Amino acid sequence: MTDLTPPHLRSFEASVLTGDATPEDLETLRKRSSVYVYESPVRLWHWVNALAITVLAVTGYLIGKPLPSMQISEATHQFVMGYIRFAHFAAGMILTVGFFGRIYWAFMGNSHARQMFILPITNRRWWYEVFYELRWYMFLVPEPKKYVGHNPLAHAAMFFFMTLGITFMMLTGWALYAEGAGQGSLPDTFMGWLLGLIGNSQILHMLHRFGMWSMVIFVLIHVYAAIREDIMSRQSTVSTMLSGHRTFKDDRPD
Amino acid sequence: MTQIETFYEVMRRQGITRRSFMKYCSLTASALGLGPAFVPKIAHAMETKPRTPVIWVNGLECTCCSESFIRGAHPLAKDVVLSMISLDYSHTLMASAGHAAEAALEDTIQKYKGNYILAVEGNPPLNEDGMFCIVGGKPFVKQLRHVAKDAKAIISWGACASYGCVQAAAPNPTRATPVHKVITDKPIIKVPGCPPIAEVMTGVITYMLTFDRLPELDRQGRPAMFYGQRIHDKCYRRPHFDAGQFVEAWDDDNARKGYCLYKMGCKGPTTYNACSTIRWNEGTSFPIQSGHGCIGCSEDGFWDQGGFYDRVTNLKAFGVEANADKVGMTAAGVVGGSIAVHAAVSALKRAQKKQEKAEG
Numbered sequence: 001m002t003d004l005t006p007p008h009l010r011s012f013e014a015s016v017l018t019g020d021a022t023p024e025d026l027e028t029l030r031k032r033s034s035v036y037v038y039e040s041p042v043r044l045w046h047w048v049n050a051l052a053i054t055v056l057a058v059t060g061y062l063i064g065k066p067l068p069s070m071q072i073s074e075a076t077h078q079f080v081m082g083y084i085r086f087a088h089f090a091a092g093m094i095l096t097v098g099f100f101g102r103i104y105w106a107f108m109g110n111s112h113a114r115q116m117f118i119l120p121i122t123n124r125r126w127w128y129e130v131f132y133e134l135r136w137y138m139f140l141v142p143e144p145k146k147y148v149g150h151n152p153l154a155h156a157a158m159f160f161f162m163t164l165g166i167t168f169m170m171l172t173g174w175a176l177y178a179e180g181a182g183q184g185s186l187p188d189t190f191m192g193w194l195l196g197l198i199g200n201s202q203i204l205h206m207l208h209r210f211g212m213w214s215m216v217i218f219v220l221i222h223v224y225a226a227i228r229e230d231i232m233s234r235q236s237t238v239s240t241m242l243s244g245h246r247t248f249k250d251d252r253p254d
Numbered sequence: 255m256t257q258i259e260t261f262y263e264v265m266r267r268q269g270i271t272r273r274s275f276m277k278y279c280s281l282t283a284s285a286l287g288l289g290p291a292f293v294p295k296i297a298h299a300m301e302t303k304p305r306t307p308v309i310w311v312n313g314l315e316c317t318c319c320s321e322s323f324i325r326g327a328h329p330l331a332k333d334v335v336l337s338m339i340s341l342d343y344s345h346t347l348m349a350s351a352g353h354a355a356e357a358a359l360e361d362t363i364q365k366y367k368g369n370y371i372l373a374v375e376g377n378p379p380l381n382e383d384g385m386f387c388i389v390g391g392k393p394f395v396k397q398l399r400h401v402a403k404d405a406k407a408i409i410s411w412g413a414c415a416s417y418g419c420v421q422a423a424a425p426n427p428t429r430a431t432p433v434h435k436v437i438t439d440k441p442i443i444k445v446p447g448c449p450p451i452a453e454v455m456t457g458v459i460t461y462m463l464t465f466d467r468l469p470e471l472d473r474q475g476r477p478a479m480f481y482g483q484r485i486h487d488k489c490y491r492r493p494h495f496d497a498g499q500f501v502e503a504w505d506d507d508n509a510r511k512g513y514c515l516y517k518m519g520c521k522g523p524t525t526y527n528a529c530s531t532i533r534w535n536e537g538t539s540f541p542i543q544s545g546h547g548c549i550g551c552s553e554d555g556f557w558d559q560g561g562f563y564d565r566v567t568n569l570k571a572f573g574v575e576a577n578a579d580k581v582g583m584t585a586a587g588v589v590g591g592s593i594a595v596h597a598a599v600s601a602l603k604r605a606q607k608k609q610e611k612a613e614g
């Protein structure tokens with residue numbers, strides 16, 4: 001039997017012999033390369049954090065605008081609002097612990113683990129790339145560039161909405177929590193100062209609520225962009241957050 | 255200078271019996287959250303200490319603080335405290351008037367220099383050199399500075415003195431300014447509320463007179479024993495909040511059942527005061543008990559926090575007033591819509607590209 005496979009593709013013997021690969025497939029296979037970008041703690045944090053924020057936004061919305069009154073049983077035996085608030089606080093604590101863990105990993109992990117925390121605003125090339133990516137989203141350039149970590153636009157969004165946004169939500173959230181925990185409690189010792197600074201906690205509530213909407217807007221854009229990039233860009237995204245590997249779809253430079 | 259009387263002597267002179275005096279001591283101890291062991295201590299302090307005079311001045315205000323004060327739930331406490339206060343100068347309560355009153359004020363300042371407590375009801379407006387509030391022919395801010403100079407400590411009565419209240423609400427045309435922003439070199443204790451609860455007022459004064467120091471204050475300078483918790487924390491309707499049972503409209507069945515007023519804009523969850531424990535008018539009731547939400551009168555800038563009947567209120571940021579939900583939902587809607595359009599265009603472009611490729 002003669003081997004029809006070109007010599008440089010002989011290494012994919014299994015695919016060829018089981019018949020699940022066409023010559024075109026094999027050609028692409030050769031060109032594809034992948035980089036290990038997101039280590040497991042980053043990926044774990046991403047999904048835990050995403051889940052926590054989803055729970056926080058839903059329960060938080062319902063804290064300010066509660067569900068219609070329910071008459072399941074006597075007030076003593078009914079705890080609807082109580083459970084909603086409990087879920088919020090529990091998710092808030094997971095978010096907090098997770099974020100500190102993520103900061104720890106920024107120090108311990110690879111360079112991509114640090115990307116979210118620093119914006120290279122003095123780097124002119126970075127600014128150029130931000131606008132380039134923006135042009136890609138505005139359909140003004142036919143093709144995006146390749147990036148190993150976050151693309152510059154995503155990078156900026158993650159810095160403002162997540163790094164700063166989560167910090168803001170944690171600060172305001174814990175200051176609100178300190179109100180219920182009471183003066184002299186641990187949350188109060190750490191975050192009560194914010195309450196003193198702002199004065200009327202109604203303002204704090206509304207700031208926290210504004211924060212929720214900024215999170216919601218980020219998530220809408222983020223999930224859309226992640227899926228869109230996965231399909232339309234020259235690199236993988238969603239699977240990158242699952243496996244950690246960034247695969248590139250072509251071997252052309254930039 | 256004549257020997258200054260002790261508190262006890264003043265009280266006896268006012269016709270208060272020893273028995274009433276002891277009752278007052280135990281009442282005060284419990285009102286301040288002190289154990290029974292403190293009763294003899296309070297009594298002893300009262301018997302041996304020279305009384306501390308209190309000068310009470312009034313700026314831009316409505317006199318609701320005075321009105322509240324003289325309606326203390328425990329007449330005993332009120333009488334005793336009133337007898338302790340030098341009423342030589344108090345617009346509402348003093349006997350003299352005109353020049354005689356102003357002279358009496360000067361007398362008290364001279365006699366007790368550095369020893370008296372200054373109680374301020376209302377606040378000074380600063381615009382137009384303070385001409386929006388004239389006392390004895392001079393701007394109130396002048397009188398305030400003058401009296402404060404030799405005071406040992408200052409009590410800011412009510413929302414006016416503590417935060418500014420309605421006269422300081424946006425746009426604050428007279429630039430009404432809370433006391434602590436005018437007098438910065440004296441210990442100031444804030445007793446906010448519109449008005450503050452009578453028992454809170456008498457309790458604070460008694461504490462300061464007996465122990466010769468300010469009670470423990472919270473971050474905003476309010477006595478922690480009365481302003482340490484929110485209305486919400488001790489509200490008798492709290493179980494309905496936790497259950498998720500709310501008044502949905504003023505005339506609905508839930509209102510009759512006494513459900514939680516959260517959805518009707520009750521500010522109990524953001525208001526630090528003792529209304530839900532001490533209550534008003536001899537412990538008769540308080541707003542929530544009578545079916546109306548708390549309006550947050552003891553909080554900073556409560557006039558400017560949007561509607562009294564809204565739970566999610568407007569926020570003034572960067573000079574614009576905005577409601578988190580309206581702004582947020584609109585923005586999310588716009589973003590969501592844009593994403594849909596963007597996705598459609600993306601799909602189209604992609605199809606186009608594929609076709610071009612196919613056509614070679």
Ligand code: HEM
Pocket residue numbers: 053056057059060061063064065085088089091092093095096166169170172173174176177178205206208209211212215523566
């Ligand atoms: C992404 C993060 C978060 C989001 C989107 C979020 C959202 C919200 C929203 C919308 C509210 C209702 C505000 C109102 O209308 O009064 C709320 C309330 C609250 N949140 Fe968060 N939150 C977040 C994080 C946190 C964290 C980390 C904590 C800390 C444990 C926290 C603690 C609280 C507390 C104590 C309240 C007030 C509950 C009450 O008044 O009964 N939140 N949150």
Ligand code: HEM
Pocket residue numbers: 042046049050051053054112113115116149150151154158162219222223226227236237238239240241
């Ligand atoms: C509440 C929901 C979510 C939040 C708050 C969130 C937040 C984040 C953050 C902060 C990062 C940066 C990670 C880092 O640098 O450590 C990230 C990356 C990423 N997220 Fe999410 N995420 C959410 C949901 C999702 C979903 C549903 C998907 C998948 C469809 C997704 C896909 C991705 C991908 C692919 C990346 C890597 C971006 C890149 O390739 O450069 N995320 N996300």
